[in-house]
Amino acid sequence: MPEENYYSSYSFKLISIDVLLSTLTVFGILLIIPPITDFESLRPFREAVGDFNITDVYFSSDIRGELPPETDITIIQMAVPTREGLTEVSAKNYLKTINILRAYEPKTIGVDYQFEISEEDPLYNAAVGILSETPNIVLSKSFDQIGGKLKDTSNTNNFTDIISFGFDNILIGNDEAMRSVREFSLWQDIEGDSVYHYGIELAKRYNPDAVDRILSRGNQVERINFRGNIDKFKIINVRNIIKGNFEEADIRNKIIMLGYVGSNYVSANVEDLYFTPLNENTAGRTFPDMYKLIVDANIVSMLLTDEYFDVLSTWITVTFAFVLCYINMILFGYIGYRYSNFYEVGALILFMIETFGIGYLTVYLFENYRLESNFTLAIVAVAISIPIFELYTDTFKPFVKYVTKRKSF
Secondary structure (H helix, E strand, C coil): CCCCCCCCCCCCCCHHHHHHHHHHHHHHHHHHHHCCCCCHHHHHHHHHHHHCCCHHHHHHHHCCCCCCCCEEEEEECCEEEEEEEEEEECCHHHHHHHHHHHCCCCCEEEEECHHHHCCCCCCCHHHHHHHHHCCCCEECCCCECCCCEEEEECCCCCCHHHHHEECHHHHCCCCCCCCCCCCCCCCCEEECCCCCCCHHHHHHCCCHHHHHHCCCCCEEEEEEECCCHHHHHHEEEEHHHCCCCCCHHHCCCCCCECCCCCCCCCCHHHHHHECCCCCHHHHCCCCCCCEEEHHHHHHHHHHHHHHCEHHHHHHHHHHHHHHHHHHHHHHHHCCCCHHHHHHHHHHHHHHHHHHHHHHHHHHHHHHHEEEEEHHHHHHHHHHHHHHHHHHHHHHHHHHHHHCCCCCCC
């Protein structure tokens, strides 16, 4: 800091043209930062930073405590160990399993499997009979993402013309290889039809009132309140179902979800795995942590408990960032004028306190009020307010004074 300081008082000045202009300079810089960093070489950095969310701490630590296992959902592991590793069973065994399960009257059976059986296949008629005669069965259907929208480009209808289905695409419009799953879309417009998510279709057959409540919120996208990974769900291997080695209570009146859940993440097919906030390594992750079927089970569990997250309005977060930045400019001016020798240290300490405070506030609101607040703008504004204050005080204002040959604005 130079010895000359353009703030004219030792005291705080809550209303000052300098404070206002320096704050506006910060937000002006924030507007031009995204285009400047829009280079392909910076893409990995942008994706890593963009995928970081401080609220992940709530899920990946002991903050919220240990949650009880889910008791309304039973998952059937439709894979068996072979010489090649864990292998998903055939369509024939899927149908055989469904036929066994329906005798125990589950509330609904969800099938995360793409039946691609042609009408010439001897299995076709059996599939039509079993699927159409199984009450409350729901198929998951994957759609192709084209331009951020879901479209059906497959050559088979996957039997969705005779029974209910829901789309099971995750991270619609995003790079699934890099992004974490934190939210899901309740419905999507697919070629003119409104199609619900697979989890919505399952939950409404178990508790339609719960689904009505979340739909009444009017949000197309909701944050997932993860209960946990595979340790939080009852999982039965398909071999035990076929052999009859299971408890009837685990099937009757339950939500049954059939699909692939690997047992060894290292050797698993990573196409079925996703990053989630439960990942042990919040930063610098190298391997995804949750199977798609478990993500869907967490969605259904959340729908049944009504434990949703609300989102703090954008105008509130922007206003918060502006006010905080404005206060910073007042404090920088005061510190720089009265304690110029300690300006750098004082500004750094202020930045650290505010960053920690913002992080604490974010997690506190998330944990206690289930309120998601994106204060990223505030953190970035605080971070660049220090150099911008100096740039404004030491360069912009002296330059304007020189040009206008006036002592003050």
